[in-house]
Amino acid sequence: MSPKLASTVIKGGLVVDQTGQRQVDVVVQDGYIVGVGPDLSGDEVLDAGGCVVSAGFVDLHTHLRQPGLEEAETIESGSWAAVRGGFSAVVAMPNTNPPIDCAAVVQEVLALGAKAPCDVYSSGAITVERKGEQLAPMAEMAELGVRLFTDDGTGIQSAGLMRRAMEYASGLGVLLAQHCEVTSLAQGGHMHEGEWSSRLGIGGVPAEAEELMVMRDIALCRLTGAPVHFQHLSTRGSIAMVRAARQGGLPVTAEAAPHHFTLTDEACAGYDATFKVNPPLRPLDDVVAVREGLGDGAVDAIATDHAPHTPDSKERPFDQAPPGMLGLETALSLALGELNLPIAQVVGLLSWQPAAIAGIQDTHGGPIAVGRQANLCVFDPEETWTVNPDTLASLARNTPYGGREMRGRVRHTLVGGTAVVADQEMRS
Amino acid sequence: MAERERRRTPPYGGVFVARTQVMTQADIKRATWRMAHEIVEHNQGSNDLVVVGLQTGGVWLATDIAAAIGEIADTDTTHEKPPCGTLDVAFHRDDIGLRPLLPQAPTKIPVHLDGQAVVIVDDVLHTGRTIRAALDALNSYGRPRTVQLCVMVDRGHRELPIRPDYVGKNLPTRQDEMVNASRQGVDIGEVHK
């Protein structure tokens, strides 16, 4: 009989999951939760006094940049950023180089992900090379476990092709996720089209570039019956349409990114490309709408759209810099500090709701019960800290929150029973 | 206005408070006439003569000197009233970079200065730096045959090898004093911050 591995007890925390909340200790051994109850003990003690103990978070939208842009982020460095932010699982976006559009690249990503501190799931591209012309071999990728397909970075422009993709995907039991952006309206745009773009002389992307595609894909969802997931919704119109579609019983889900409920387009006034992101930062009314959507359930999940870029590329002129900002290490704090929602709801938006969309609810997202895999996050909802770009785990530095004071901080993260972050320190 | 005065008077701060009057309005008038005569005498008439007043303190004196030369000229048909110009030397000063320095009033040089006898006119001669700047500025308008300097008050403390050709009054002063000259008279006083 092999010797039992040492046990870890998370002591003194408030356990929050989809079944409610309770003041209990959690014991973890051999990768699984082996005890939940008052006054438990274990070989190692992780203090959770004053903290919330929840399922590890799941990010539906992470750019890990590998293969192709390893100077900005690697699967390993991005995973460290994830666990620092309380995430035990991330879904890697396919806009790498080469893109994740066939089994070979999926295997490479999964192989690298196996060595990473968090669980790395690969998404797959819907079309070959994300060009929006020809369907990618979704079935061979689905066989390797890919559950979410997207051309993220761009939307599928052809309604006909999107219809075919949805029909094909529904047969495979996988989910299509759409980056909603009508290219012919967004072309030449680098920020939200409105008062600020007009004043700054930067080409604008109208809200309608996003909303038209949301509208179209809701219609296609009705036509095909296939579920569709909307990525990083940023406008009031998009969220209203998704809300109405759900009320009408259509199988649509949606995510929103932290920057879309915390920053407005005014942030671009200094021409700092750190604030350039796609979809762009919107005016306050849209920011409020995103918050409302997260609050009333129109939007299912907070997804970071963590998009690392090298300092060099972000120092280019605004209209030449690539879009995207870091998100993994600040998502929880922003959700706690800015949304004014009950903690259980915030945890749901970050864990069990995205886990269900990603199709990984068996291993991630809770509930916290004996026999479940020990993917856990322990965070202090009151601790304040200041974002210092230089101390982030991500290789990149393009956080728009540098210097900002945050409330709520991850203390421990356990992935597969291992405390990869303990007392805010990364353990390899 | 001379170097030190420019530094202390608004917009550089301080209010001039007169202590003693050293020349009256009548003194000024007499000195002006005397210097006008000296200029005509020295230049053997007023042909090719150009009077240039330095902005802003020297302009009134230049106007009066030119007018006086004109009146002398009226009594002698070989002479005539010389053209009178103004010059702001801000862009030629040697202390650009050390303090905010902007031109105060327009520059107007009515004739080309090639071959002319130019009389620079200022109210108070002090360090000589304003005059140096004026000499430099004049180069932009041509090559005068001769340049002469006429001041109402020479208060000493020169920092450059410059001497006046026509002086209303030599007035020994302390460095920290200030001299204010106008048509109404010349006062010595201090600048109160």
Next chain:
Amino acid sequence: MKHLLSVDDLGAEGIEHVCSLADHFTEVSQRPIPKVPALRGKTVVMLFFENSTRTRLSFEVAAKRLSADVMGFSIASSSVQKGESLRDTVATISAMGAHAMVVRHRSAGVPAQVAKWCDASVVNAGDGTHEHPTQALLDCYTIKERLGTVAGKHIVILGDIKHSRVARSGIKAFTALGAKVTLVAPATLLPPAVESWPVEVSMDIDTVLGDCDVVYGLRVQLERQGEALLPSLREYSAHWGLTVGRAKRLPTGALVMHPGPVNRGVEIAPEVLDWPNATVNEQVRHGVSVRMAVLYLLLHVDTDKPVL
């Protein structure tokens, strides 16, 4: 003032100040030897990432009349062609000891970025479709010279306002000084959210031209013809151009201005440019005075040295 990145850096008072200082430099330019030693020992770098003839020459002449040393930088012969980043280029030039950088770039915001990266004073000489503040200053100066004042005047801006940095800076400056501005353009050439600008918008060129003091024509950017903004140039000049017929109906004394270069016969009829009320060449001449004023204001005090 350390930099001139936008007309906002000046405000009404600043614009007036530059204009009155420009008067002195106009006098300097009229001297037999039009040069003063004011900026002796200062180095002004022309950092032009976008082609320009008149603006670059104008700044060079201005700097040279102030006795500054001028370093030129043209993209065709620089390491930018070899892939050097903007920041590295700025650092290199900064290391050579530039006191001022005059920056033109096709991207909005580059002068603001450059200002963050170096100690030199930065003058925006046109950034993308954002601003061109010295153009606005010389336009104000020209209007003041001709009409005495900008306040209370009705200025009609005609043409591609959406893509015009000249219009953005001009509108800011004119309205700051109290002018009323009306934009006339097809809707495809109006900026988004134009209702948030302090201007009126009209589609009726003929009515507006009957009641204005200045008509300011903008260049139709022929290079944007691919964007389907206009059906054709012929249609544009017939409906939105300043034709001879329209110019004849302008109130007496109304100025016809244009920042150049002019597409003769597109936005303005060639004959109109030769009228005594057309100020195109005057604007160029005033550009030198105004740019001398700007360079002098930015460089005449070493801010790092204590004031005596």
